[in-house]
Amino acid sequence: MGDTTAGPRVLLRRLRELMAEPLEPQERLDRIVREIARNVVAEVCSLYILRADSVLELYATEGLNPGSVHLAQLRLGQGLVGTIAASARPLNLSDAQKHPAFAYLPETGEEIYNSFLGVPVLRAGRTLGVLVVQNRTNRHYREDEVEALETTAMVIAEMIATGDLARLTRPGIELDLRRPMSFTGLPFNDGIGLGHVVLHEPRIVVTNLFNEDTDEELERLETALSSLRLSIDDMLSRRDVAFEGEHRAVLEAYRMFANDRGWVRRLEEAIRNGLTAEAAVEKVQSDMRARMLHMTDPYLRERMSDFDDLANRLLRQLMGRGPEDIAEILPKDAIVVARSMGAAELLDYPRHKLRGLVLEEGAPTSHIVIVARAIGIPTVGQVMGVVSMSENGDAIIVDGEDGRVHLRPQNDVEAAYAEKVRFRARRQKLYRELRDKPSETKDGVPVTLLMNAGLAVDLPQLEQSGAAGIGLFRTELQFMVALTFPRAEAQERLYREVLDAAGGKPVTFRTIDIGGDKVLPYFKGAGPEENPALGWRAIRLTLDRPGLLRTQIRALLKAAGGRELRLMLPMVTEIGEIRQAREIIDREVRHLSRFAHHLPTSLKLGAMVEVPSLLWQLEELMQAVDFVSVGSNDLFQFVTASDRGNTRVADRFDPLSVPFLRLLRQIVVAGEEMHTPVTLCGELAGRPISALALLGIGYRSISMSPAAIGPVKAMVCELPLAELTALMDDALANHGPVSDIRAVLHDFAEKHDIPL
Numbered sequence: 001m002g003d004t005t006a007g008p009r010v011l012l013r014r015l016r017e018l019m020a021e022p023l024e025p026q027e028r029l030d031r032i033v034r035e036i037a038r039n040v041v042a043e044v045c046s047l048y049i050l051r052a053d054s055v056l057e058l059y060a061t062e063g064l065n066p067g068s069v070h071l072a073q074l075r076l077g078q079g080l081v082g083t084i085a086a087s088a089r090p091l092n093l094s095d096a097q098k099h100p101a102f103a104y105l106p107e108t109g110e111e112i113y114n115s116f117l118g119v120p121v122l123r124a125g126r127t128l129g130v131l132v133v134q135n136r137t138n139r140h141y142r143e144d145e146v147e148a149l150e151t152t153a154m155v156i157a158e159m160i161a162t163g164d165l166a167r168l169t170r171p172g173i174e175l176d177l178r179r180p181m182s183f184t185g186l187p188f189n190d191g192i193g194l195g196h197v198v199l200h201e202p203r204i205v206v207t208n209l210f211n212e213d214t215d216e217e218l219e220r221l222e223t224a225l226s227s228l229r230l231s232i233d234d235m236l237s238r239r240d241v242a243f244e245g246e247h248r249a250v251l252e253a254y255r256m257f258a259n260d261r262g263w264v265r266r267l268e269e270a271i272r273n274g275l276t277a278e279a280a281v282e283k284v285q286s287d288m289r290a291r292m293l294h295m296t297d298p299y300l301r302e303r304m305s306d307f308d309d310l311a312n313r314l315l316r317q318l319m320g321r322g323p324e325d326i327a328e329i330l331p332k333d334a335i336v337v338a339r340s341m342g343a344a345e346l347l348d349y350p351r352h353k354l355r356g357l358v359l360e361e362g363a364p365t366s367h368i369v370i371v372a373r374a375i376g377i378p379t380v381g382q383v384m385g386v387v388s389m390s391e392n393g394d395a396i397i398v399d400g401e402d403g404r405v406h407l408r409p410q411n412d413v414e415a416a417y418a419e420k421v422r423f424r425a426r427r428q429k430l431y432r433e434l435r436d437k438p439s440e441t442k443d444g445v446p447v448t449l450l451m452n453a454g455l456a457v458d459l460p461q462l463e464q465s466g467a468a469g470i471g472l473f474r475t476e477l478q479f480m481v482a483l484t485f486p487r488a489e490a491q492e493r494l495y496r497e498v499l500d501a502a503g504g505k506p507v508t509f510r511t512i513d514i515g516g517d518k519v520l521p522y523f524k525g526a527g528p529e530e531n532p533a534l535g536w537r538a539i540r541l542t543l544d545r546p547g548l549l550r551t552q553i554r555a556l557l558k559a560a561g562g563r564e565l566r567l568m569l570p571m572v573t574e575i576g577e578i579r580q581a582r583e584i585i586d587r588e589v590r591h592l593s594r595f596a597h598h599l600p601t602s603l604k605l606g607a608m609v610e611v612p613s614l615l616w617q618l619e620e621l622m623q624a625v626d627f628v629s630v631g632s633n634d635l636f637q638f639v640t641a642s643d644r645g646n647t648r649v650a651d652r653f654d655p656l657s658v659p660f661l662r663l664l665r666q667i668v669v670a671g672e673e674m675h676t677p678v679t680l681c682g683e684l685a686g687r688p689i690s691a692l693a694l695l696g697i698g699y700r701s702i703s704m705s706p707a708a709i710g711p712v713k714a715m716v717c718e719l720p721l722a723e724l725t726a727l728m729d730d731a732l733a734n735h736g737p738v739s740d741i742r743a744v745l746h747d748f749a750e751k752h753d754i755p756l
Helices: 009-018 025-040 079-087 143-160 214-238 248-258 261-270 277-292 298-318 342-348 367-372 410-436 459-465 476-482 486-503 537-543 544-559 574-593 612-616 618-624 630-638 658-674 688-696 705-715 721-732 743-751
Strands: 045-051 055-062 074-075 090-092 117-122 126-134 180-184 188-190 190-198 334-338 352-360 377-381 395-399 406-407 448-453 470-474 507-510 564-568 600-611 627-630 678-680 700-702
Touching: 009 025, 009 143, 025 045, 025 055, 025 126, 025 143, 025 678, 045 079, 055 079, 055 126, 055 700, 055 705, 074 079, 079 090, 079 117, 079 126, 090 277, 117 143, 117 277, 126 143, 126 214, 143 261, 143 277, 188 367, 190 352, 190 410, 214 261, 214 298, 248 486, 277 298, 334 395, 334 476, 342 367, 342 395, 352 367, 352 395, 367 377, 367 476, 377 395, 377 658, 395 410, 448 459, 448 705, 459 486, 459 544, 459 705, 470 486, 486 507, 486 544, 537 544, 537 574, 544 574, 564 574, 574 600, 600 612, 600 618, 612 618, 612 630, 612 658, 618 658, 627 658, 658 678, 658 721, 688 700, 688 721, 688 743, 700 705, 721 743
Parallel strands: 190 334, 334 352, 352 377, 448 470, 448 700, 470 507, 507 564, 564 600, 600 627, 627 678, 678 700
Antiparallel strands: 045 055, 045 126, 055 074, 090 117, 117 126, 180 406, 188 377, 190 395, 395 406
């Protein structure tokens, strides 16, 4: 610094004294900028705070015209100060006026100053303001001076976050921290949730910023880092990765980061400059997050999430916190906000308090999304930046219909959504009234509406929804939420529970469908695959590891003793796979017969049509099985060569297109000709508009999430099916320009007053 006695530690000591004094907010800020100017030997020190209207307002200055405080303003991105705020990066200039972004504010009198150092005021990677020092001489500020200013900016960020500066704002002007924000993501599960933010593994708020003993803090850091490394090694060796909600590859990356010398060196440097170990972690992480938020490379952004999680784990080590009992502190209207989560972690939250889920990552087929859908909570994913912008307890609205998230919503937005919720409640009442009525069209054609399930928590919804049975029970969910392979007894117990809950209604169990994006961390697979969706998964995997399939089949046969058992094979590619699976089933039946076990009264075997190659084996397929189920999710993905988890192409193609609907009709027609029942159990069945299309091309049995049954049944009851069939035949006929099927269906529904 300017002399041998000054430095970051001296400055922090003075700041600590200022924070402890009973001062008014403006006086405290004025004293802080004066102290910084003296410490850095600068003629000017100014603090700009970012307001909710994206304007940077001068809040305090030493050296510039004091009359310009609260009057001088710059827009975000305007001038040097606005550039720093927008980029979240420091600027260190020996001749500021030559910089292309320089903007002169005449009211400040800053034209006589040449050298300029500005740093963003950051909290959780978010810019709350800008701190600046200036000198007349053309000097380049040293690295230790930049460090001192950044550390001071962190202290100011906490002042803003605790609301100390709120009294200095003019009426009608709010600071950036509390401003309303709206995000657009992808709708993963229908519904609207109004509630308050619960950050999954919430960021720990660091209140103890200044250290008393550098050596002691360095020792605390080293101890915490050692514990962190040991805990990661332990997770890897015990392989209970599912409990942590992270895949093994991510933990390997964690281990690498936890041993990263560059990261550790930055932490140690921050401690030597006067911060506690906790504050050092928060500062280094906030700096890193701010720099990486602007990167578009998805790999680097993914690494940022890893570092965030690692920093949070390190803070927990430092503050001696174990896993919190979340149920105790959860608000009654909790909306969980997370970067990503494991399926088991969501089930740790008490369901009666959950109102919604917001994810920065995720895909429609992610484990967490499947579970969220199963327990019926509104879910929006791909909401970039929402974690950094949220605080525990913030008001939040999740709109699972259109993928919108409103954080700290304004009163008019909240009122509009409250009305929307009341409207939905009225519709739900209508659906409940329809529950016990027959599901048939206006012209008397019965339509079987089944529900998809996969966990014990789904079972009460069979009765509540009025579903005719379970058209798809995803047995793999039990495997996904477990720490190790579920034992045969546990599997048998679940399957018996499902059949008991069904009370004689049909239940179709899909054999274990793992692989692809359904990774079991405790299962040693074939190693990383270039394209797991097209790789070793589902029936391919279980035929290669028949022990898995045999155990499951035996559990299913025992659970279904005295009842019908319906088994369905996933991702069948050729008829030979069905024959192989049937041999395994027959062997298990013979084994149980030998030991006089109570066997099912009948066993029906089905296959899923989700691999396009089966479209050229439909006749043989219909002869080889007792029933067929169309998995429209994967089938559409493979037919259009578009990964549903890839946000760039997920919405590029419409399943309600002429080619795909022709293909779906081909399957149901083949079933009719061979007298083999066909059901469709993908996401396509779950919205009234797409269910309308399916009925129009010949489907009479569809399976969907429990929440979708009411809206689809309301549509079915008002549907003149014969007219719709004629319309769809015409729309799919092989002549003229390709129809916009959605528009055709909407017009038809409007004309016949069919609720969509």
